[in-house]
Amino acid sequence: MDTENQPTAAPPGAGAGIRVVLVAPLYAGNIGSVCRAMANMGVSDLVVVAPRVAEGDWPEAGRLAVHAGDILASMRTVPTFAEAIDGCVAVAGATARDGLYRGHIRLIRDAAPELAAIARTGRVALVLGREDNGLENDEIQQCTHLLRIPSVDAYRSLNLAQAAMVCLYELRLAAVPAELPGEKSPPAGAAHKRRLFEAWREAMLSIGFMKEDKADHMMQGFARIFSRGVKTVDDANIMLGVARQSLWAATHGEHGK
Amino acid sequence: MDTENQPTAAPPGAGAGIRVVLVAPLYAGNIGSVCRAMANMGVSDLVVVAPRVAEGDWPEAGRLAVHAGDILASMRTVPTFAEAIDGCVAVAGATARDGLYRGHIRLIRDAAPELAAIARTGRVALVLGREDNGLENDEIQQCTHLLRIPSVDAYRSLNLAQAAMVCLYELRLAAVPAELPGEKSPPAGAAHKRRLFEAWREAMLSIGFMKEDKADHMMQGFARIFSRGVKTVDDANIMLGVARQSLWAATHGEHGK
Numbered sequence: 331m332d333t334e335n336q337p338t339a340a341p342p343g344a345g346a347g348i349r350v351v352l353v354a355p356l357y358a359g360n361i362g363s364v365c366r367a368m369a370n371m372g373v374s375d376l377v378v379v380a381p382r383v384a385e386g387d388w389p390e391a392g393r394l395a396v397h398a399g400d401i402l403a404s405m406r407t408v409p410t411f412a413e414a415i416d417g418c419v420a421v422a423g424a425t426a427r428d429g430l431y432r433g434h435i436r437l438i439r440d441a442a443p444e445l446a447a448i449a450r451t452g453r454v455a456l457v458l459g460r461e462d463n464g465l466e467n468d469e470i471q472q473c474t475h476l477l478r479i480p481s482v483d484a485y486r487s488l489n490l491a492q493a494a495m496v497c498l499y500e501l502r503l504a505a506v507p508a509e510l511p512g513e514k515s516p517p518a519g520a521a522h523k524r525r526l527f528e529a530w531r532e533a534m535l536s537i538g539f540m541k542e543d544k545a546d547h548m549m550q551g552f553a554r555i556f557s558r559g560v561k562t563v564d565d566a567n568i569m570l571g572v573a574r575q576s577l578w579a580a581t582h583g584e585h586g587k
Numbered sequence: 588m589d590t591e592n593q594p595t596a597a598p599p600g601a602g603a604g605i606r607v608v609l610v611a612p613l614y615a616g617n618i619g620s621v622c623r624a625m626a627n628m629g630v631s632d633l634v635v636v637a638p639r640v641a642e643g644d645w646p647e648a649g650r651l652a653v654h655a656g657d658i659l660a661s662m663r664t665v666p667t668f669a670e671a672i673d674g675c676v677a678v679a680g681a682t683a684r685d686g687l688y689r690g691h692i693r694l695i696r697d698a699a700p701e702l703a704a705i706a707r708t709g710r711v712a713l714v715l716g717r718e719d720n721g722l723e724n725d726e727i728q729q730c731t732h733l734l735r736i737p738s739v740d741a742y743r744s745l746n747l748a749q750a751a752m753v754c755l756y757e758l759r760l761a762a763v764p765a766e767l768p769g770e771k772s773p774p775a776g777a778a779h780k781r782r783l784f785e786a787w788r789e790a791m792l793s794i795g796f797m798k799e800d801k802a803d804h805m806m807q808g809f810a811r812i813f814s815r816g817v818k819t820v821d822d823a824n825i826m827l828g829v830a831r832q833s834l835w836a837a838t839h840g841e842h843g844k
Contacts (some may be wrong), residue, residue: 370738370739370745372738397742437765439760488627489624489651489748491746491749495753499736503737510694562690
């Protein structure tokens with residue numbers, strides 16, 4: 331048994347089981363942009379195979395990594411693709427091309443849940459090919475999964491870092507339930523909403539917006555609008571205040587009766 | 588009625604109802620990268636509000652647009668946010684920050700189907716804020732939708748063009764059923780698979796891989812592996828060929844009995 335190629339366990343933490351592998355990239359700016367995308371999505375393991383970056387171009391990597399300088403600093407450079415994927419239990423290569431060896435391409439959206447599940451216990455390589463030539467056939471054959479980002483047929487080739495971002499975004503969404511800050515105000519209850527409608531009915535009659543015989547019909551319109559827009563206690567209080575102030579203005583203001 | 592602000596109908600074609608609005612961007616490279624992302628995702632209407640790009644930086648836009656030079660060439664520059672969103676029936680702003688006026692943020696994944704549906708008949712502005720300061724409160728208030736791209740809390744700020752790509756990707760997936768090249772070979776039928784198993788049983792017995800009393804057990808292993816791996820007529824023919832050749836070699840070759 332080839333113990334050197336035993337899969338290594340992924341460290342804990344969402345994204346910790348993902349390794350990004352860039353094959354022979356040309357532009358340092360792309361490497362830096364990939365670092366930033368990784369930092370945004372909670373991934374930190376970056377391996378670059380035989381980079382073709384021009385000597386004077388390397389500072390661009392640091393400039394575009396922005397606050398992901400630690401990922402760039404810990405990036406490993408290896409001479410071969412085999413070394414880059416060593417220890418990985420899944421090797422998922424993104425490819426924009428069809429054809430030979432590519433019959434089992436899946437959309438990244440469809441493959442992400444399986445890859446995220448694998449990454450919980452093992453290491454998953456997300457492989458992105460050359461800016462100019464993508465992945466070669468022998469690299470494609472070493473992939474356990476092939477990924478496609480849907481795009482228009484006329485312009486399929488995505489920027490390297492943007493392709494990385496879409497894949498990392500999908501993997502993160504599949505791994506971590508996305509949280510939103512949420513409404514700080516709780517949902518308005520039925521009684522609160524009933525008081526709101528009563529206050530609006532009275533106010534709209536008082537200011538002459540509607541007559542009694544048309545009131546039921548008009549209130550249907552407010553019901554429709556409020557059902558979509560008035561969700562929280564704060565929302566209901568704001569619109570209740572409008573009705574009460576309209577009523578006060580109609581009976582006390584200079585336009586009052 | 589304010590006829591100047593009447594919504595304009597979207598031209599036909601997926602992505603045609605989407606307008607990308609960049610608010611006061613700093614870096615021309617980002618504008619060019621956004622053009623490329625738009626071209627990849629089938630969107631072509633770009634409006635930039637009061638760009639802050641340094642004079643000598645503009646060539647970067649063309650360099651990073653790559654094959655999306657036509658989108659860059661037809662980009663409109665306007666002085667105010669209001670002009671940029673003129674004629675749009677939905678204004679969806681991406682924001683990485685919580686707080687004031689941001690209580691109704693939704694994940695781009697959740698909002699994309701609604702926005703894509705609106706874009707079929709009207710125009711939807713996808714608004715991306717400043718690289719350094721995002722969107723200001725008065726801009727946030729003009730948004731009908733607020734969008735969030737999930738990320739790690741420690742590094743929420745995505746590169747402008749990468750944020751654009753994720754949003755445009757979600758909008759495209761919501762609007763256009765993604766197509767894959769698909770297997771060229773049709774699925775293997777039950778009879779084909781039965782012939783495959785019979786051939787393997789005979790071949791594995793013949794080459795001495797298993798004895799008759801263990802054959803049923805071993806065939807379960809092949810059934811498991813083939814059920815995952817042998818999907819198409821081409822797949823089945825390849826593995827059938829292996830069995831037949833093994834049988835031939837076992838009876839005719841130098842290791843035959």
